[in-house]
Amino acid sequence: xKIEIFSDFTCPFCYIGxxxxxxxIDLAGYTGQVEIEYKAFQIAPDTPRKNAPMLYEGMVEKFxxxxxxxxxxxxxxxxxxAEVGLHYNFEEMKTAHTEKAHRLAKWVRQFDKESVYTEALxxxxxxxxxxxxxxxxxxxxxxxxxxxxNLANEIIASNAYSEDLDKDRYDAQQLGVQSVPxxxxxxxxxxxxxxxxxxxxxxxxxxxxxxxxxxxxKMAGDGEASCATGECKI
Numbered sequence: 001x002k003i004e005i006f007s008d009f010t011c012p013f014c015y016i017g018x019x020x021x022x023x024x025i026d027l028a029g030y031t032g033q034v035e036i037e038y039k040a041f042q043i044a045p046d047t048p049r050k051n052a053p054m055l056y057e058g059m060v061e062k063f064x065x066x067x068x069x070x071x072x073x074x075x076x077x078x079x080x081x082a083e084v085g086l087h088y089n090f091e092e093m094k095t096a097h098t099e100k101a102h103r104l105a106k107w108v109r110q111f112d113k114e115s116v117y118t119e120a121l122x123x124x125x126x127x128x129x130x131x132x133x134x135x136x137x138x139x140x141x142x143x144x145x146x147x148x149x150n151l152a153n154e155i156i157a158s159n160a161y162s163e164d165l166d167k168d169r170y171d172a173q174q175l176g177v178q179s180v181p182x183x184x185x186x187x188x189x190x191x192x193x194x195x196x197x198x199x200x201x202x203x204x205x206x207x208x209x210x211x212x213x214x215x216x217x218k219m220a221g222d223g224e225a226s227c228a229t230g231e232c233k234i
Contacts, residue, residue: 001030001204001211006039006172006182007118009098009132012077012088015122017181017194019084024200029215030208038114039168040102041180047097049133055093080194081126092129099165101132104142104152106161113145120144186210 003021007014025034053061059070074090081088101121108117120141124130130137135156142152155161171177175184183191183200185207191199208215226232 001034001207001213002037002186003034003207004037004039004184004187006041006168006177006184007180008041008043009101009118009121009125010096011043011180012081012126013194014181015086015126016081016084017183017191018118018122019086020194020197021183021200023084024197024204027197028201028204028208029217030204030213031216033208033213033216036115037109038105038118039171040098040105040165041168041172041177041182042098042102043180044095045097045099047095047133049097052095052097052131052133055090055095058095086126088126089129093125094129094131096125096131096133098132100135100156101138102165103159103161104138104155106164107152107155108142108145108147111145111147113147117141117145 005014005018005021007018025031047058052058056067056070059065059073060067063070063073065073071090074088078088078090105114105117108114121130121132121138124137124141125132132138135153138156139149139152143149172182175182175190179192181192181194183203185191185203188210189203189207191203205215
């Protein structure tokens with residue numbers, strides 16, 4: 001089954017949606033039967049590439065609000081994230097231009113490490129306050145994935161894979177994607193936003209019918225209260 005995910009590394013709902021999808025794949029019994037492709041969708045392409053402000057500072061300016069007001073804005077997001085086991089640290093988050101991170105993701109995909117790369121960047125950004133526009137941090141992630149750091153550095157310093165980002169933008173326009181996360185299942189079903197888990201489970205089953213796959217049998221119980229041929233566990 002093929003699932004395309006339009007997302008950005010600094011989108012709080014994208015990380016939540018990613019978690020909901022992962023939980024749904026496991027609950028619905030499709031582990032190992034799903035191919036996920038991430039599509040770049042920059043939510044703030046006008047973010048400064050240098051000396052970007054802290055998230056709260058940027059929100060104060062963007063919404064012409066007070067610090068107390070923007071902190072109130074993030075409360076519901078923090079609570080929603082906690083529902084899927086994510087503990088967002090908005091105090092440490094910094095606004096970030098994500099173009100470099102997305103180009104590097106396109107290079108990483110050929111090594112089948114796009115998912116772990118995405119997880120590392122989102123975890124670093126939302127939970128640890130890392131700057132996903134910082135080349136040093138990106139290279140640290142690449143090294144942890146056991147990939148060529150020197151080659152990755154060359155990619156960061158160039159415009160490599162820019163055409164791939166252009167294609168993702170075109171695909172988003174064709175599908176009418178205006179916000180993320182946006183999930184496309186088998187090019188047939190779509191989910192907009194970080195919907196509840198049951199929405200993902202239902203859509204997975206629908207897409208599985210098109211893909212011609214069946215969910216794996218999920219076992220429950222320890223088998224203690226059972227009888228086998230010639231024997232009962234009493």
